[in-house]
Amino acid sequence: xxxxxxxxxxxxxxxxxxxxxxxxxxxxxxxxxxxxxxxxxxxxxxxxxxxxxxxxxxxxxxxxxxxxxxxxxxxxxxxxxxxxxxxxxxxxxxxxxxxxxxxxxxxxxxxxxxxxxxxxxxxxxxxxxxxxxxxxxxxxxxxxxxxxxxxxxxxxxxxxxxxxxxxxxxxxxxxxxxxxxxxxxxxxxxxxxxxxxxxxxxxxxxxxxxxxxxxxxxxxxxxxxxxxxxxxxxxxxxxxxxxxxxxxxxxxxxxxxxxxxxxxxxxxxxxxxxxxxxxxxxxxxxxxxxxxxxxxxxxxxxxxxxxxxxxxxxxxxxxxxxxxxxxxxxxxxxxxxxxxxxxxxxxxxxxxxxxxxxxxxxxxxxxxxxxxxxxxxxxxxxxxxxxxxxxxxxxxxxxxxxxxxxxxxxxxxxxxx
Amino acid sequence: xxxxxxxxxxxxxxxxxxxxxxxxxxxxxxxxxxxxxxxxxxxxxxxxxxxxxxxxxxxxxxxxxxxxxxxxxxxxxxxxxxxxxxxxxxxxxxxxxxxxxxxxxxxxxxxxxxxxxxxxxxxxxxxxxxxxxxxxxxxxxxxxxxxxxxxxxxxxxxxxxxxxxxxxxxxxxxxxxxxxxxxxxxxxxxxxxxxxxxxxxxxxxxxxxxxxxxxxxxxxxxxxxxxxxxxxxxxxxxxxxxxxxxxxxxxxxxxxxxxxxxxxxxxxxxxxxxxxxxxxxxxxxxxxxxxxxxxxxxxxxxxxxxxxxxxxxxxxxxxxxxxxxxxxxxxxxxxxxxxxxxxxxxxxxxxxxxxxxxxxxxxxxxxxxxxxxxxxxxxxxxxxxxxxxxxxxxxxxxxxxxxxxxxxxxxxxxxxx
Numbered sequence: 054x055x056x057x058x059x060x061x062x063x064x065x066x067x068x069x070x071x072x073x074x075x076x077x078x079x080x081x082x083x084x085x086x087x088x089x090x091x092x093x094x095x096x097x098x099x100x101x102x103x104x105x106x107x108x109x110x111x112x113x114x115x116x117x118x119x120x121x122x123x124x125x126x127x128x129x130x131x132x133x134x135x136x137x138x139x140x141x142x143x144x145x146x147x148x149x150x151x152x153x154x155x156x157x158x159x160x161x162x163x164x165x166x167x168x169x170x171x172x173x174x175x176x177x178x179x180x181x182x183x184x185x186x187x188x189x190x191x192x193x194x195x196x197x198x199x200x201x202x203x204x205x206x207x208x209x210x211x212x213x214x215x216x217x218x219x220x221x222x223x224x225x226x227x228x229x230x231x232x233x234x235x236x237x238x239x240x241x242x243x244x245x246x247x248x249x250x251x252x253x254x255x256x257x258x259x260x261x262x263x264x265x266x267x268x269x270x271x272x273x274x275x276x277x278x279x280x281x282x283x284x285x286x287x288x289x290x291x292x293x294x295x296x297x298x299x300x301x302x303x304x305x306x307x308x309x310x311x312x313x314x315x316x317x318x319x320x321x322x323x324x325x326x327x328x329x330x331x332x333x334x335x336x337x338x339x340x341x342x343x344x345x346x347x348x349x350x351x352x353x354x355x356x357x358x359x360x361x362x363x364x365x366x367x368x369x370x371x372x373x374x375x376x377x378x379x380x381x382x383x384x385x386x387x388x389x390x391x392x393x394x395x396x397x398x399x400x401x402x403x404x405x406x407x408x409x410x411x412x413x414x415x416x417x418x419x420x421x422x423x424x425x426x427x428x429x430x431x432x433x434x435x436x437x438x439x440x441x442x443x444x445x446x447x448x449x450x451x452x453x454x455x456x457x458x459x460x461x462x463x464x465x466x467x468x469x470x
Numbered sequence: 471x472x473x474x475x476x477x478x479x480x481x482x483x484x485x486x487x488x489x490x491x492x493x494x495x496x497x498x499x500x501x502x503x504x505x506x507x508x509x510x511x512x513x514x515x516x517x518x519x520x521x522x523x524x525x526x527x528x529x530x531x532x533x534x535x536x537x538x539x540x541x542x543x544x545x546x547x548x549x550x551x552x553x554x555x556x557x558x559x560x561x562x563x564x565x566x567x568x569x570x571x572x573x574x575x576x577x578x579x580x581x582x583x584x585x586x587x588x589x590x591x592x593x594x595x596x597x598x599x600x601x602x603x604x605x606x607x608x609x610x611x612x613x614x615x616x617x618x619x620x621x622x623x624x625x626x627x628x629x630x631x632x633x634x635x636x637x638x639x640x641x642x643x644x645x646x647x648x649x650x651x652x653x654x655x656x657x658x659x660x661x662x663x664x665x666x667x668x669x670x671x672x673x674x675x676x677x678x679x680x681x682x683x684x685x686x687x688x689x690x691x692x693x694x695x696x697x698x699x700x701x702x703x704x705x706x707x708x709x710x711x712x713x714x715x716x717x718x719x720x721x722x723x724x725x726x727x728x729x730x731x732x733x734x735x736x737x738x739x740x741x742x743x744x745x746x747x748x749x750x751x752x753x754x755x756x757x758x759x760x761x762x763x764x765x766x767x768x769x770x771x772x773x774x775x776x777x778x779x780x781x782x783x784x785x786x787x788x789x790x791x792x793x794x795x796x797x798x799x800x801x802x803x804x805x806x807x808x809x810x811x812x813x814x815x816x817x818x819x820x821x822x823x824x825x826x827x828x829x830x831x832x833x834x835x836x837x838x839x840x841x842x843x844x845x846x847x848x849x850x851x852x853x854x855x856x857x858x859x860x861x862x863x864x865x866x867x868x869x870x871x872x873x874x875x876x877x878x879x880x881x882x883x884x885x886x887x
Contacts, residue, residue: 059704061728062676065644067587074733096534104533108525108751116521117513120717155572158742166608170484170588184740191583191738227482259479287476300537302747311478316491321608323601325575330719331748334525 069171069193083406087440090408092237092383093431095358098351099300100342107337119333123326127333128153134339135293135307142269143283144291149312152319153327156306157267160292161188163308163318164228164263167290169194174226176214178206180386180415180424182237182265185230196417197226203377205243206231208250215258226260234278235268235382238415238426242278242380252285262289267306268382270298270348273356276380287311295335297383298348303331352381355430359385362429362437369445383430388423393451395425401451407443486588486610500823504857507825509654509800510848512775515768516717517759524755536750540743544750545570551756552710552724559686560700561708566729569736570744573723574684577709578605580725580735581645581680584707586611591643593631595623597803597832597841599654599682602647613834614643620794622660623648625667632675643677651695652685652799655832655843659695659797669702679706684723685799687715687765690773693797704728712752714800715765720748769798772847776802779846779854786862800847805840810868812842818868824860 063072115125132148139146154160161184169175171193177185179198189196199214200207211229218225231251233243243251255262264281282291294306305328308318362385363378375388389395395411402409412422429437480489532542549565556563571577578601586592588610594602596615606613616631617624628646635642648668650660660668672679681698699708711723722745725735779802780795792805806812812828819826829839846854 059728061704061730062678063730065585065676065678066734067583067585069587070584070734071737074737093538096538099534099537101529101533101537104537105526105529108529109522112518112522112525116518117516120516120518120521120719121510121513122713122718155745156742158740162738162740166484167487168482168484170486184742187737187740259482261479261482287478300747301539302537302745302750304742304745304747311476313478313480317483317487320488320491320604321579323575323579323604325573325601325721328572328719328721328745328748330717330721331745333719 069191071190085406086403087407087432087436087443089427089429089432089437089440089444090410091431092426092428094297094301094383095351095354095430098354100338100347103338103342104300104334107341108334111333111337114337115333119330121329123329125329125333127336128326128329130336130339131305131332134336135309139309142277143279144309145283145286146309147312150309150315152308152310152315153332154306154308155304155327156296156301157265157292157294158184158306159327160290160294160306160308161185161263161265163321164290164292165189165192165194166321167314167318168227168261172224173228174224175228175230176211176226176260177230177417178232178236178239179417180238180412181230181417182232183414185265186415186417189230195224198417201236201239201241203241205233205236205241205247206251208247208254211251212254215254219258225258228261228263229255230263230265231281232265232267233281234266235271235379236384236386237268237382238384238386238410239377240379240382240384240386241377245279248279248281248284252281252288255285255288260288263292264289265292267292267294267297269293271352271355271383272381273352273359274380282309290314298344298351299335299338303335304328305331305335355381355383358429358432358434358437361434362427362441365438365441369441370448373448383428385427385429387425387427391423391452393423393448393455394421395423396421398425398448398451402444402447405443405447405450407440407447409444486608488607502823503820504824504849504853504860506844506846506849506854506857506861507827508848509843509845511714511718511800512768512771512847515771517755517764520755520759521717521751524758525751528750528754531754532750536747538746540746542746542750544753545743545746547753548722548749548756551753552726556726559694560696561726562700562703563726564729567726567732569725569727569732570749571723571725572721572744573713573718574682574709574711575601575723576744577707577711577723577725578602578680578682580738581707581709582606582609582611583738584731584735585644585678589641590645591641592645592647593628593643593677594647594834595649595653595656596834597655597829598647598834599649600831602680602682603832603834606647612641615834618653618656618658620658622650622653622658622664623668625664625671628668629671632671636675642675645678645680646672647680647682648698649682649684650698651683652688652796653801653803654685654799655801655803655827656794657796657799657801657803658794662696665696665698665701669698669705672702672705677705680709681706682709684709684711684714686710688769688772688800689798690769690776691797699726707731715761715768716752716755720752721745722748722752772798772800775846775849775851775854778851779844779858782855782858783844786858787865790865800845802844802846804842804844808840808869810840810865810872811838812840813838815842815865815868819861819864822860822864822867824857824864826861 118125169192291309412424535542586609708726829841
């Protein structure tokens with residue numbers, strides 16, 4: 054049986070599969086490390102007791118059907134729940150507009166498969182969510198990106214590019230991927246005026262908008278943003294997820310799109326219904342939980358965590374950095390005024406016991422960038438304080454090393470800390 | 471908000487998406503219908519009590535981690551369980567050889583994405599599993615199929631085709647999809663001699679074998695079959711699932727392949743870990759269930775159901791049909807001696823209150839076929855008796871209608887039955 058050590062035939066792989074699998078950016082394992090890299094929900098706010106109750110009740114009430122392929126009442130209940138919730142956010146959907154997916158991640162993969170053929174154009178923000186970039190790369194599409202500003206995507210540059218491409222007869226985008234509200238990693242939100250302009254462009258230049266609204270419910274200000282879907286339902290494929298509002302381990306999300314698109318997305322699922330057992334449990338949970346109260350707890354908690362992080366950054370970094378204070382979501386995008394290499398800083402920060410994600414991971418081109426992503430949702434307030442302090446020490450060390458000065462080594466810092 | 475009634479722009483769809491979504495073959499809704507079409511596990515044998523216990527225990531013990539992205543001890547436990555189980559079936563795998571998927575269905579989609587580009591050749595059996603055909607069609611590959619015999623795939627014809635393609639300089643297959651053991655829908659099993667020949671061909675002609683072993687554990691005879699993976703691990707991508715041995719609604723399956731392939735398959739999952747909450751529950755279940763005893767119950771039950779179905783067929787159809795008695799699995803593939811159209815019979819059978827799947831659904835070409843699939847796993851013995859009697863009546867009616875004779879209408883039959 055030692056034939057399993059033979060090498061497989063890699064010449065047969067699709068040309069869109071990377072030849073060298075990349076290593077994830079978070080390989081940290083030390084117990085005392087602070088993980089400001091993890092874009093995770095706060096585990097202390099998972100509704101564990103309610104979920105345990107819901108699991109038992111779902112299995113007792115509907116076990117035989119819930120464990121079969123098609124499921125019991127749960128999947129229909131969830132679709133209806135999504136419909137009602139979407140309606141509150143200005144989205145007019147019927148059950149035929151809704152497809153439950155394995156998280157918003159599967160929504161990205163399905164949208165890419167639905168539209169993109171090798172060589173097609175997909176346009177994104179820069180920075181943007183790395184899993185989206187990966188999904189588009191795997192489809193063989195060509196990615197072009199447009200800068201993110203304090204009020205979201207630079208729609209003016211997008212419009213110029215669309216005009217130029219049309220005039221020059223170059224390939225037009227099939228899809229524009231955007232996270233308009235509480236951007237990952239940028240932390241910014243697309244202004245209302247830009248939202249209207251963006252969907253006008255989608256209509257004028259005949260592309261779909263893939264709207265990732267994963268953080269939309271985590272609103273710290275009470276200010277409401279119209280979804281792009283509500284402005285142009287025929288031009289938008291909308292993604293959302295239970296990962297941020299209940300728990301990511303459930304792996305349940307949803308897409309909202311025109312029924313003619315949903316019908317075709319179902320085909321891509323090859324007859325499999327998304328995790329019906331989990332759906333039955335979540336449906337039971339949703340019947341017994343006060344979701345608005347739960348969301349208020351999440352918003353309050355994450356807002357406080359954001360404030361702790363922002364205060365620590367101001368204290369430790371002062372004028373060396375700038376950022377847009379996020380009005381929701383999980384992430385703070387830190388910009389350095391000096392042109393430092395955050396990939397190098399990321400490595401040094403690990404020596405100091407804090408993980409971050411370098412800017413490069415969020416850009417299609419993967420050049421050097423003077424930006425990095427910090428997540429304030431997962432760690433405790435104390436850990437955030439400690440993590441930012443460690444990051445500042447790593448930064449000073451990095452700068453000192455670059456300037457040729459004698460600096461404390463990470464080892465000395467650790468021993469003395 | 472009534473813009474949602476606007477038609478979406480279908481010109482932007484990938485050309486590999488069907489223009490007309492097909493309607494599933496099972497649209498039956500009558501309560502008194504017998505569903506011999508459903509390829510479902512027997513719900514009475516789901517370990518519901520154990521699962522309820524496992525859900526509670528998993529949430530209490532590991533809830534916070536199990537609901538996060540990466541999960542708690544469950545995913546590692548399951549990989550180890552798969553490793554041990556595979557070892558008993560002659561497969562030498564490490565955890566790096568194993569990827570947990572959303573059922574074997576996701577395994578099909580991932581294998582297609584890993585290897586197939588538009589225009590590539592993928593070769594299959596005929597008949598074959600319809601979801602596999604769908605996955606290959608969606609990748610834009612060209613499908614060529616080879617007949618299934620009483621001892622599985624006609625390997626001789628396959629070899630001739632490989633020789634001819636090589637000689638003529640035509641495109642060679644990248645992938646051969648096969649279900650060697652307890653075939654869906656064919657009910658047949660590939661002989662040991664053919665297994666050896668098939669993997670020799672894979673080596674000689676440089677293609678991968680995609681081995682679907684979904685029914686492998688449901689063995690009615692005690693006779694053991696070497697997996698193709700055990701014979702040529704470097705040339706095989708192996709699929710299996712918990713759907714048949716625990717419950718389909720969990721949507722958990724696995725792939726076994728060389729670590730260099732598994733690394734790349736992980737990329738296709740875009741950083742999402744397959745249903746970690748469900749994995750934690752199933753891991754807890756596997757620690758508390760006697761799986762061998764459970765499998766013996768399943769095998770005994772399904773063997774008895776198969777015998778009930780075979781006896782009913784013999785009684786009602788006699789010499790009008792022939793079939794290979796399945797030595798395992800869920801399905802009996804019924805061949806009519808006359809060249810009847812089972813798509814027409816499928817419709818008439820619905821009028822008589824029984825659902826079946828026509829032969830056409832299992833062939834790449836979708837021509838008329840004189841075969842149909844019956845499933846003996848889902849219905850009770852009484853329902854199977856009744857279903858076969860109804861099917862025989864529908865068949866007689868169908869034949870009589872074709873021969874121009876006066877026949878009982880379905881309505882009269884129902885009223886009199």
